[in-house]
Amino acid sequence: xxxxxxxxxxxxxxxHISVLDRGFLFGDGVYEVVRFFERYGVALxxxxxxxxxxLSLAGIEGFDxxxxxxxxxxxxxxxxxxxxxxxxxxxxxxxxxxxxxPSTRLTPTVVAIATAVEPLxxxxxxxxxxxxxxxxxxxRLCEIKTISLMGNILHLLEADRHGASEAIxxxxxxxxxxxxxxxxxxxxxxxITPPIHEDPxxxxxxxxxxxxxxxxxxxxxxxxxxxxxxxLKSADEVMISSSRRLVSSVVSLDxxxxxxxxxxxxxxxxxxxxxxxxxxxxxxxxxxSMHS
Numbered sequence: 001x002x003x004x005x006x007x008x009x010x011x012x013x014x015x016h017i018s019v020l021d022r023g024f025l026f027g028d029g030v031y032e033v034v035r036f037f038e039r040y041g042v043a044l045x046x047x048x049x050x051x052x053x054x055l056s057l058a059g060i061e062g063f064d065x066x067x068x069x070x071x072x073x074x075x076x077x078x079x080x081x082x083x084x085x086x087x088x089x090x091x092x093x094x095x096x097x098x099x100x101x102p103s104t105r106l107t108p109t110v111v112a113i114a115t116a117v118e119p120l121x122x123x124x125x126x127x128x129x130x131x132x133x134x135x136x137x138x139x140r141l142c143e144i145k146t147i148s149l150m151g152n153i154l155h156l157l158e159a160d161r162h163g164a165s166e167a168i169x170x171x172x173x174x175x176x177x178x179x180x181x182x183x184x185x186x187x188x189x190x191x192i193t194p195p196i197h198e199d200p201x202x203x204x205x206x207x208x209x210x211x212x213x214x215x216x217x218x219x220x221x222x223x224x225x226x227x228x229x230x231x232l233k234s235a236d237e238v239m240i241s242s243s244r245r246l247v248s249s250v251v252s253l254d255x256x257x258x259x260x261x262x263x264x265x266x267x268x269x270x271x272x273x274x275x276x277x278x279x280x281x282x283x284x285x286x287x288x289s290m291h292s
Contacts, residue, residue, distance in 0.1 A: 132253070
């Protein structure tokens with residue numbers, strides 16, 4: 001496998017990072033994950049904008065987020081991949097010693113890895129998953145997509161112990177987000193999702209934005225507002241959105257079925273619309289390529 005490291009595409013076996021890198025020592029870095037279908041990056045512009053935001057909020061200087069799309073293109077071409085997820089990580093860099101505060105401005109360490117995934121045609125229905133609810137024990141700066149994921153991992157380990165694959169997190173009785181996803185519910189025929197600028201804080205999810213756009217395209221009413229834990233547990237449908245999975249339906253919550261225990265009609269409609277929108281983008285790109 002070929003990967004990107006600090007400006008070069010190299011074989012994984014030749015990739016070396018110092019043990020003094022602050023990502024390794026402190027989890028001091030940010031990341032992005034983009035899913036590509038036939039080398040089309042879903043919401044790539046939004047991912048690039050969010051990367052720039054994370055870098056700014058984290059105070060990491062020396063890497064231009066606008067390089068991200070070209071890094072992705074080079075990495076896909078080098079590995080001869082059409083359908084993949086690309087993970088990009090930017091740490092603050094390597095210090096002379098292990099020190100909480102670096103004594104000088106460092107050069108960021110930038111790594112990107114491409115992993116082959118199934119093509120769009122293989123996505124025929126929203127994945128059905130089980131989830132638990134848990135009090136959110138992480139830090140409050142969730143809008144930064146940080147590589148410091150211990151809090152998320154602890155929640156996911158707890159979910160795994162209960163036979164679930166996601167933990168839906170809440171604070172003060174209000175739903176925030178999942179350990180790796182954004183959360184939405186359906187009540188009385190409307191799609192409802194928590195706001196990104198209020199408490200509890202959540203990640204500015206690109207798949208969440210796509211989900212809201214899909215709802216508007218199919219004429220589904222939407223509400224962006226705080227969601228109580230009771231509303232979550234009594235919802236007609238519960239779904240999560242993420243770059244890797246697009247839309248997944250939560251069919252079991254805390255060991256109890258959601259509705260009839262299967263993906264609901266709204267989840268299915270939103271999933272198929274998201275897939276159709278990607279197909280439209282692929283056709284449009286092909287048309288532009290033919291006329292250029």
